[in-house]
Amino acid sequence: MEQILDQQTLTNIIYVAIFLIGALLFGFGPIIIVKLISPSSHTRNIENKTGQFIECGIEPIGSAWIRFGIVYYLYALIFLAFDVDVLFLFPVAVAYNNPEFVVRDLVEVLIFVGILSLAVVYAWVKGVFNWEQKKYHHQ
């Protein structure tokens, strides 16, 4: 039995690997064709600004890799709490429709999802979802 399971898993992995290789070919193929037929070595470059970043026609001011305020950073934190827990629910859901333990399954899922929902309630009460216009006082 164990042998058969192993072989099936192995076949799955081989299939996914073959598709991955095919997808990589599909991704690299057009790039290679472009490399072959496009004028990659010489371009008209009078002002020497071909490699400049697009900033709607003006010279870029400073680097873009700076620290800047992401307002939705807090959303990412709630997401981390959520996503891991949601992953735990998958195996529960597969085994859920089993007539053996009616009350235990139901109560456990209710408790788990109930506590999970508190994350949204907490963030809501804390005001994460309120977007107020920030007023900056320049001095």
Next chain:
Amino acid sequence: MDTSIWEPIIYLVGIMAFAGLNAAYLGWCERKGAGHIQRRIGPKEVGWFGLLQPLADGIKLMSKQLLVPQGVDGILFRAAPILAMVPAITSMVAIPFSETIQARSIDLSVLLIFALASIGMMAVLIGGWASGNKYAIISATRSVSQNIAYEIPMLVTVITIVMLSGSMNLEEIAMKQEGGFWNWNIFPVAGESIAQAIIMPISFIIFFICSVAETNRAPFDMAEAESELIAGFMTEYGSMGFGLFMMGEYLNIVVGACLTTILFLGGWYGPFGFTSSVFWFLLKIYILIATFIWIRWTFPRTQIYKLLNLSWKILIPFSLAILLLTAVFLKVEGFLI
């Protein structure tokens, strides 16, 4: 278990042809559809009804210089377009197109497809960040916050379906819905309880909204909002780098439509129960894709905070409530009819 090595390769070639055709011609469909919605004609010069337009576009994109601006993060900048393309094609390994046409029936196929989809999201983040362009970085952060917000209601809805079907294998989920439309997960009147049938359409709407948002399509296209961010994370990409991002987007739409069809619309089964073939599957996914295009050209773009709050304040509470109600309906016999 005598599986020939040629079987996956034949499937791979078939799916690559399907993917290539879709990536090329969905662009044409979208331009034509957009044209007619806006009372224009759309592409018409190249070939009959502009049918050779994708070919002309492809040749044009391939003959353009692959420009890498000075000061980008070289490796990540080059890797991002390929990373946008790879997960979409790889995830088609697990999609059953009909009873017999499926590359491989994998037990964890739902999880596999979602895992690959989040790699596709990574491509947007990497491409935007590595570009070193301010618009691209704003676009990348926006797109990530949007994708993670909409991933949760989508996953919770999928968990509801998994609970009903008792399997994470897409083929088995589709086979549970055998018969007419009264057995499909969107409105399972023939199922255990009528109450379940009433809440499932809400579940379908949540899933559909999330799949529009996950593929970064209008009205949720905050990532490439042309009027404010030029082209978002694709700003610095030209030539086939841009082409791969576009093809990746269309393939993600195809994968999203396939998932919706299998999870909710009965996969390859006909609506009246006596026919089942790949024809019905393709018909359903192209109706869904047409809806995607229709939505894109008829709704205005939302704002980022409305977009995030729609997910966190409405879709997530509703999807969690549906999950809990399903849990109750499955266990309590005869609850509400």
